[in-house]
Amino acid sequence: MTSSSSLPQPSDEYFEYRFIHRINPLAYDNFLQSQEKLRTQAKNYPGYISENFPILVEEGETLVFETILRFDTPEHCINWIDSKERRELLYGVENNGYQFKGEANFESYTRWIKQSVSNPSPVWKINLLVLLVLYPTVMLFNLLLKKPSSIDFPTWMLFGNFCSVAITGWFAVPWVSRLYQKWLEDKGTKKEQLLALISIFLALFILLQIFRHIPLSFW
Template sequence: MGASASRDASGGSATVVVSQKVRAGCGHDYQRWQEKVTRAAETFDGFEGTEVYPPGTDSSNEWVVVFRFGRLDQLTSWLDSERRRSLLMEGEPLFEGPQAQEVLRGGASVRQDTVTAVVSHDVRRGREKDFLHWQSRVLKAQEKFPGFRGSELFQPVDGVQDRWVAMFRFDTRGHLDEWLESDERAKLLKEGRNYFTAYDVRKVPSAFSGWFRFGERAGEEVPPNWKQAMSVVLALYPTVTVLNLTAGHAFGDLGLPGYLGLFFSNCLSVAILTWFLMPLVNRALAFWLTPSRSRTMRVQLTGVGVVLLCWAALITVFGLTTH
């Protein structure tokens, strides 16, 4: 598991970001095990919350879990506890590969409307200043790439872990991968081998978070991206169609250029989705969107069927009325 903690004991909160590759076919068992871990963490002083991020669209099968504590000493008390060690031994049959952990101090919490990469480095002894200078060059290169949202560098924590950890954020997974796979980064990594012996990269994905309220309470998970996308289309299609038939004509009658009419229509559609339709969709499909309530195949198929029927009904209604 990989971990990162933010802000030290002198004030603010501490965060541990845990990543773990899970054996194929063990996803549901891992989720149930992770719920036990969260319930155990809740009993420790300073616990503030948990966020669970399922694997992205790639085949890495890597889960990311974020634990938040009030202070660093409270975080380390949980990390070093006998209860946590016992749970790790219990969950070991579900894991693929060894566990890893990085503990960080300082910095902002992970934003759910961005995609974050957590990169840990084993820096060569005596090359720390060269590593810092190299990191500043990496940051300047990142800033030139589309979708870049910021970067933070965390020094080792005495007595906890020896690695340096860089966190950088992009607006989408595509933009993050564009940077990770770029020739410019490859050249920088080749140079960086002079300053560090090894590094690991982990990604913390999220999407459409502003329209989904799951995952705000301790231990609550967010819906998979494909469910979020299906639900957004369910609300977006009638919104855009109705606005085109009403506001679109009204803007045209007012003599507004097409590009301005489209801009105002987009503003209206986003407002309607955010404050009206998406909250309704969240409530109506909560049985399917909430990961903790959609464990069985029957619930999964029912949810997909409901969304598909709604799509078909909307297409039929608008097909008949617009003619």
């Protein structure tokens, strides 16, 4: 298997979206053809960087492949994922039993936080802020929206991840990085740094208690 001819830019300059594909071994050739069509269409969209050739990660009655899509920004990535052309290409292969799910690469969020601050930040601080926005986003999506019976699970998972990427990439991650910029850049007094850290853990604790006390019937 070969990789895409488009080479990724340095790691801080692109946004990754990871797909897991589940297919019947008999549909392998059709799967590769559909992926090549998707890659060709994606190249026409602004911000496209690359998408690797499907990598086999699990064999058996169902073949499991992984692909990673790279765009220069979350916005450009979302525009392609939700495009009419992509939905039309996927509609045909889904009817033949093809299943997939997508998720944003956790590290992609940390890159956007890194870009919003002027001084290098410890990885643990960046990851903690990503957790602060991803946790409530995913929990609220599962709480407020229920899968309609007319939509298959892989499509619903893609929709859920699309919403999470849109909310975190466009609003939550930029907002929280600005809010905690001094803490990320180790500016201010030790007391201010400590208070910022406490506020993050306190916010996560409060969110945990809120979601814990929601009746199971709502989930």
